[in-house]
Amino acid sequence: MRLTSSDAAAVAFAGVFDRLNARLSVQSDAPIALGLSGGSDSLALLKLATAWGRLHGRRILALTVDHGLNPDSPRWTAFARDAALASGANWEGLSWHGPKPTTGLPAAARRARHALLAEAARAAGARIILLGQTADDVAEGDWMRAEGSTLGRVREWSPSPVWPEGRGLMLLRPMLDVRRQDLRDWLAAQGAGWIDDPANEDVRYARSRAREFLLPMGEGGGATVPSDEGLRCLKAQAPDPLTLSGKDDRFAPVPSSPLPSGEGSLIFDRTLSTQTLAAMLVCAGGVDRPPRGDRLAALTGRLATTDTFTATLSGARLQATPDRIHIHREAGEFTRRPPPDLLLTPGIEAVWDGRWAITVDQPGWTVTHAAGRMASLSKADRALLKVLSPAARASRPVLIRNAPDAPVLAGTVGQARSLVEQRLALALDAVTHERHLS
Structure with missing residues (x-):
């Protein structure tokens, strides 16, 4: 459906608000994070999310990532900051530092962006990150998969695709049935501007080629997208690969009883x-x-x-x-590929081996694996390990402080929390609402 200037707000607010209402808690002290690039999609989402937040007493934290790939990126970041503050949201700027790869740049940038968003959201106490993908992104992804890409499908509700940075976080994309041009018409009717990244027109990248195919006139006004029937045909052609790091998705919803x-x-x-x-x-x-x-x-x-x-x-x-x-x-x-020993900082949660979140309150502790060290554990620690299967005991984390031959079981000193169970619950869509993430 094409929105007109008179009905755009009503339709957009109704559909997006329904999705926000279905997934988010009201009257919570935790902020809701929002990825804000300054493009039309994220700017429209900012306006809708802050309006929803005012109705329900929720704070919106807009997060803008500067990838450092365009000389205009500081100006774009300032534009996003001003837009966020004008909408009543809090704002934080994030930067992707370090060398950039010469190949696979879009995937690396996507991974870096998700990691920065996840770390900032967790630091602020947010459990949800709102993202502004639209029906156009769904169509572009389907076209890319039909051309052989392994990019995962964009879903409305999915775990953060980065690990361990995204632990305990869910992504919510409430605009997947809204067309980009309709949102632009709505923004233009309000006199709002947005940023057009020229990289979106660079046909060296698969996403840009998909856009060129689906949007013959590019990102600007007058562009068209396939009909609903065309979208269905594209989806029917596309494979559905399993994807993880750097993708928009991780696992499709599946029934399970682990x-x-x-x-x-x-x-x-x-x-x-x-x-x-x-x-x-x-x-x-x-x-x-x-x-x-x-x-x-x-x-x-x-x-x-x-x-x-x-x-x-x-x-x-x-x-x-x-x-x-x-x-x-x-x-x-x-033995084959040992994870590095991890020096712990008091009061700071650290993730070891991708499976355990460990916190201590005193300096000097290092976390490593129990393999080869179980005989040096105390009698009480060995008794705790006996409840596990013999093959699982060696993979438990232990802490070493003063002497390498005097390990203690993680959790008997400080706190040790397994991340496996929650990660699996998120991956299998067992968590459907923000309140289940607390």
């Missing part, structure tokens, strides 16, 4: 989809990329039998009995 142990291990029935299996392997292994498709398919095939076997994939160890599967971190990985 039984979390609370100790970074997972126990569940053997009957499960390939995507569920991939999610569990990635979460239990603490990694940020899905397993290779051929290896995953082979493992899924073995699970279709009733064989008892053990397999390793994505840094995780899978032990299958005729009716259950137990997945946990593969301790052998600590």
